[in-house]
Amino acid sequence: MDYDVLVIGSGIGGMESSIKLGDMGYKVLLVEKEASVGGRMILLSKVFPTLDCASCISGPKMSSTINHPNITTKTYSEVMGIERASDGAFRATVKEKSTFVDWAACTGCSDCQTACTVAVPDEFNSDLVARRAAYIAFPQAVPKKAVITRAGTSPCIDNCPAGIKAHGYVSLIRSGKFEEAFQLVLDATPLVGTLGRACYAPCESECTRGDLEATIPIRRLKRFAADRHYAEMDGPGIERPATNGKSVAIVGSGPAGLTAAWQLARLGYQVRIHEAEEQPGGFLRHALPAYRLPQAVVEQDIANVTALGVEIVTSSSVHDLEALRAEGYDAVLLATGTPRATALGVPGEEADGVLAGLDFLRQVRVSDAPDLAGKRVVVVGGGNVAMDTARTARRLGALEVRVAYRRGREEMPAHAAEVDDAEREGVSFEFLVAPVSVVSDPTGAVTGLRCQRMQLGQADSSGRRRPEPVAGSEFVIPCEAVFSAIGMAPDPTPFASLAGAESGSRIAVDPTTLQTEVPYLFAAGDVTSGATDITRAIGAGRRAAYMIDRWVQGRELGHFPALDDLLGVVDKAEVLARQKSHTRREPITADTVLSPAPEDFGELEPPMTEAEALAGAGGCLDCGICSECQECVSACPADAIRFDKREVTSEITVGAVVVSTGYKLFAADLKPEYGYGTYANVITGMQMDRLLAPTRPFNTVLRPGDGKVPERIAYVSCTGSRDKTSGNPLCSKVCCMYSVKQNQLIMGALPLADVTMHYMDIRAAGKRYNEFYEQAKDMGAVYIKGRVAKITEKDNGDLILRYEDIENGGAIVEAEYDLVVLAVGIQPNHEVEKLFTGERLGLDEYFYVAEPDDDLQPGRTDIPGVFVAGTAAGVKDIVDSILHAGAAVAQVAAHLEHVNHDRATVAAEVLA
Amino acid sequence: MSTTLRDPREIIREEMVMQRPILRLLEEGPLTVPEIADKLGHPTDEVVFWVMGMRRYGHVVEVDDADDDGYFRYANAHQEVAS
Numbered sequence: 004m005d006y007d008v009l010v011i012g013s014g015i016g017g018m019e020s021s022i023k024l025g026d027m028g029y030k031v032l033l034v035e036k037e038a039s040v041g042g043r044m045i046l047l048s049k050v051f052p053t054l055d056c057a058s059c060i061s062g063p064k065m066s067s068t069i070n071h072p073n074i075t076t077k078t079y080s081e082v083m084g085i086e087r088a089s090d091g092a093f094r095a096t097v098k099e100k101s102t103f104v105d106w107a108a109c110t111g112c113s114d115c116q117t118a119c120t121v122a123v124p125d126e127f128n129s130d131l132v133a134r135r136a137a138y139i140a141f142p143q144a145v146p147k148k149a150v151i152t153r154a155g156t157s158p159c160i161d162n163c164p165a166g167i168k169a170h171g172y173v174s175l176i177r178s179g180k181f182e183e184a185f186q187l188v189l190d191a192t193p194l195v196g197t198l199g200r201a202c203y204a205p206c207e208s209e210c211t212r213g214d215l216e217a218t219i220p221i222r223r224l225k226r227f228a229a230d231r232h233y234a235e236m237d238g239p240g241i242e243r244p245a246t247n248g249k250s251v252a253i254v255g256s257g258p259a260g261l262t263a264a265w266q267l268a269r270l271g272y273q274v275r276i277h278e279a280e281e282q283p284g285g286f287l288r289h290a291l292p293a294y295r296l297p298q299a300v301v302e303q304d305i306a307n308v309t310a311l312g313v314e315i316v317t318s319s320s321v322h323d324l325e326a327l328r329a330e331g332y333d334a335v336l337l338a339t340g341t342p343r344a345t346a347l348g349v350p351g352e353e354a355d356g357v358l359a360g361l362d363f364l365r366q367v368r369v370s371d372a373p374d375l376a377g378k379r380v381v382v383v384g385g386g387n388v389a390m391d392t393a394r395t396a397r398r399l400g401a402l403e404v405r406v407a408y409r410r411g412r413e414e415m416p417a418h419a420a421e422v423d424d425a426e427r428e429g430v431s432f433e434f435l436v437a438p439v440s441v442v443s444d445p446t447g448a449v450t451g452l453r454c455q456r457m458q459l460g461q462a463d464s465s466g467r468r469r470p471e472p473v474a475g476s477e478f479v480i481p482c483e484a485v486f487s488a489i490g491m492a493p494d495p496t497p498f499a500s501l502a503g504a505e506s507g508s509r510i511a512v513d514p515t516t517l518q519t520e521v522p523y524l525f526a527a528g529d530v531t532s533g534a535t536d537i538t539r540a541i542g543a544g545r546r547a548a549y550m551i552d553r554w555v556q557g558r559e560l561g562h563f564p565a566l567d568d569l570l571g572v573v574d575k576a577e578v579l580a581r582q583k584s585h586t587r588r589e590p591i592t593a594d595t596v597l598s599p600a601p602e603d604f605g606e607l608e609p610p611m612t613e614a615e616a617l618a619g620a621g622g623c624l625d626c627g628i629c630s631e632c633q634e635c636v637s638a639c640p641a642d643a644i645r646f647d648k649r650e651v652t653s654e655i656t657v658g659a660v661v662v663s664t665g666y667k668l669f670a671a672d673l674k675p676e677y678g679y680g681t682y683a684n685v686i687t688g689m690q691m692d693r694l695l696a697p698t699r700p701f702n703t704v705l706r707p708g709d710g711k712v713p714e715r716i717a718y719v720s721c722t723g724s725r726d727k728t729s730g731n732p733l734c735s736k737v738c739c740m741y742s743v744k745q746n747q748l749i750m751g752a753l754p755l756a757d758v759t760m761h762y763m764d765i766r767a768a769g770k771r772y773n774e775f776y777e778q779a780k781d782m783g784a785v786y787i788k789g790r791v792a793k794i795t796e797k798d799n800g801d802l803i804l805r806y807e808d809i810e811n812g813g814a815i816v817e818a819e820y821d822l823v824v825l826a827v828g829i830q831p832n833h834e835v836e837k838l839f840t841g842e843r844l845g846l847d848e849y850f851y852v853a854e855p856d857d858d859l860q861p862g863r864t865d866i867p868g869v870f871v872a873g874t875a876a877g878v879k880d881i882v883d884s885i886l887h888a889g890a891a892v893a894q895v896a897a898h899l900e901h902v903n904h905d906r907a908t909v910a911a912e913v914l915a
Numbered sequence: 916m917s918t919t920l921r922d923p924r925e926i927i928r929e930e931m932v933m934q935r936p937i938l939r940l941l942e943e944g945p946l947t948v949p950e951i952a953d954k955l956g957h958p959t960d961e962v963v964f965w966v967m968g969m970r971r972y973g974h975v976v977e978v979d980d981a982d983d984d985g986y987f988r989y990a991n992a993h994q995e996v997a998s
């Protein structure tokens with residue numbers, strides 16, 4: 004037996020049960036779903052009828068609970084299920100939710116919540132004010148420890164192959180923390196400005212806001228952060244780390260190589276990059292046209308890498324990796340990409356005027372561009388390189404640019420936006436055609452491309468329908484230049500001689516570790532996978548750097564946490580369901596001006612203004628709740644934030660169970676005639692209790708509608724109780740008295756305020772309750788008997804109550820107030836119904852936990868060994884909850900002693 | 916007053932964007948909620964969420980007692996304000 008008793012819920016009933024059982028010597032496990040013990044009582048202002056401070060009474064009990072030698076408390080935990088074991092005990096499954104904070108280190112200083120960039124409604128203040136995703140439940144929380152609310156991984160982060168925390172930098176930008184946003188991206192890759200322009204933004208394709216009016220402009224926000232940074236400083240803005248005495252050689256300076264170099268340099272490695280071209284950057288510099296990615300941006304990003312001491316040796320082709328290693332490097336990373344263009348493979352392609360698209364783009368970027376003025380150009384292929392080639396040809400004066408693709412538009416691998424933009428720049432398309440031969444004149448110059456029509460057959464291994472020739476359909480497209488952009492492949496020369504390393508033209512790697520068959524050699528990016536995109540190359544570069552470091556340090560390679568150990572992605576439908584309604588926001592789109600006859604390579608997409616950035620970022624729905632912006636990590640003086648912490652589920656065995664799961668408050672918006680949720684100045688009794696509490700959300704009692712100190716305050720009793728129309732015919736017992744309590748407190752806090760309570764009956768049955776009620780009347784509170792029929796709102800936010808004045812002839816009267824408080828009733832907590840499997844916990848006709856013999860055996864349920872304490876069994880005030888918990892404790896003790904006695908008897912009989 | 920209140924979660928989420936405009940307004944001197952709302956062009960009930968969230972985390976602070984109309988003035992807590 005792990006514990007004698009499991010107590011579920013740490014409200015006043017749960018705490019009282021636990022303490023008493025612990026005092027008796029029983030070992031108690033107390034499970035509380037919130038991050039602090041205390042339940043609702045700790046959130047109240049004062050208690051009736053003594054007007055004692057609720058915190059002052061609860062605090063010591065909370066402290067006694069958490070520090071009791073016989074009580075083990077698991078806060079922020081849930082009992083997932085309970086079933087009876089064969090020996091009569093109970094087996095419970097307990098989930099300890101992850102707080103993402105090391106509570107042993109957390110000092111409760113609040114720095115994390117002050118730094119946090121995500122605001123959410125504070126459930127501990129009845130949603131009257133914001134808390135942060137990183138939060139301490141309330142000032143008197145026990146234990147006073149921080150929790151980070153994470154619903155999962157935001158879809159934008161989950162869908163980024165580079166593992167960049169898109170939600171995080173969006174959240175930072177909306178908070179005005181532009182440099183922090185840049186640094187968050189920089190933490191993953193030095194190519195911040197590049198990604199802000201040339202990334203195809205898989206984050207945006209999964210953005211939940213896209214299911215409303217339009218995606219958040221995540222990529223452009225990244226560019227905004229980069230532009231801001233580079234406008235203010237050169238380089239990364241971080242200090243060069245101390246060297247660790249190790250060195251790594253990297254072959255290739257594309258996005259994978261540069262990212263790996265950046266990560267390794269930050270770990271203290273001496274890194275040298277060998278680049279075959281005259282300038283570093285790989286495809287970023289040599290293939291992406293300047294209208295998409297200006298050269299200056301690539302150079303700014305590369306300067307981040309060199310600022311950390313990374314040496315880039317250009318015009319340095321590496322053909323012998325073993326010789327490179329022999330120069331003394333601890334490891335070598337191959338990241339040479341896919342520099343080889345796939346040939347057309349048709350007769351005549353050696354003609355003058357036929358060129359690979361990649362070579363054409365490279366020529367334009369680094370040397371003299373070919374003269375295309377007045378020429379007709381055919382680009383063969385349907386990918387992004389084909390689009391770049393076609394649009395570049397337009398800028399070089401080509402008279403006509405036609406893209407020939409063997410499938411249809413829907414099957415094109417190019418991104419739809421690129422295809423659309425190419426079309427808007429005057430590029431035309433020939434779909435369902437394939438080249439047959441290149442036609443040339445006697446001088447060897449191209450005069451046309453012979454093609455044949457295709458039709459789509461069955462789907463091939465890529466899932467796309469296979470193009471099949473249409474017999475007799477050949478035709479010639481007249482042209483003076485043919486650019487082929489039908490594929491790219493790695494150059495296997497550097498690894499061709501290494502046994503086991505080659506896989507076709509690619510290098511073979513373990514997909515998790517990126518280690519090759521040769522232990523010192525790792526490979527990343529397109530050289531391992533074939534042509535992909537920048538984000539995948541960056542993700543591979545990050546992974547390679549992580550694995551190289553672990554290998555060099557002699558540690559197990561394992562997996563890469565930044566990409567392999569994310570929380571599950573948040574369900575977008577659940578995100579949208581958090582709100583009853585969503586206000587449409589005007590999408591922030593780039594006003595890119597495209598010309599049907601483009602003439603230069605100036606950057607097309609305009610930068611975002613600060614106003615656009617804030618408006619764009621402001622639409623983020625905070626899918627994962629925590630944005631992973633890392634501000635709490637930076638702020639925490641105890642280094643206690645643990646994003647890698649995960650929930651723990653355990654099985655425990657107990658001898659008895661006490662259910663003290665409390666109650667639910669009536670949802671006031673279910674009485675629409677009272678306007679809760681529609682009129683800002685209609686609040687609930689619990690909200691008023693928070694406004695009156697010492698830890699109140701406002702500076703005093705104010706109207707939520709405009710922050711005004713109310714002078715005329717009305718209470719409406721029996722909201723959601725004694726009301727069959729709302730499904731609750733029961734009296735909630737506490738509403739009258741908590742209203743009377745609040746009446747008195749308001750008159751103390753706001754001496755000029757008039758307080759009126761509209762009631763059906765005042766139920767003041769309890770020790771000194773009626774005297775308490777009379778005292779309120781003596782203080783000036785007015786009590787009017789009669790049900791309120793309707794509340795309406797005036798333009799200034801004041802409220803008109805329409806009611807029947809029973810004690811004055813039953814007249815229908817209207818009265819005006821500044822603020823209306825709905826004294827909402829208590830309802831059963833249905834979560835209790837899911838606790839038990841195998842046996843059904845009996846409920847009464849009102850769905851409270853049934854006590855079959857509550858006259859003589861209070862606290863006993865219809866499952867032997869399972870007991871109920873407090874309001875889980877029905878409405879009770881605090882005094883009665885404590886008394887009921889005492890009764891339940893006595894029942895538990897009797898049960899345990901009985902069971903122990905039976906076991907002892909059996910044992911004695913066996914021994915005899 | 917608005918009879919189509921926006922979802923509180925949506926308003927509260929926007930506090931992060933509204934902090935800087937509100938603090939900029941308060942650099943000129945303390946303002947009441949209706950005054951801030953008027954200058955920002957947002958409903959007062961939304962400004963209450965933002966100002967109270969900012970107050971909670973130390974960005975604004977109330978000065979003086981409520982005025983004759985029952986409104987407190989709030990100041991930028993990051994600058995010294997003469998009450």
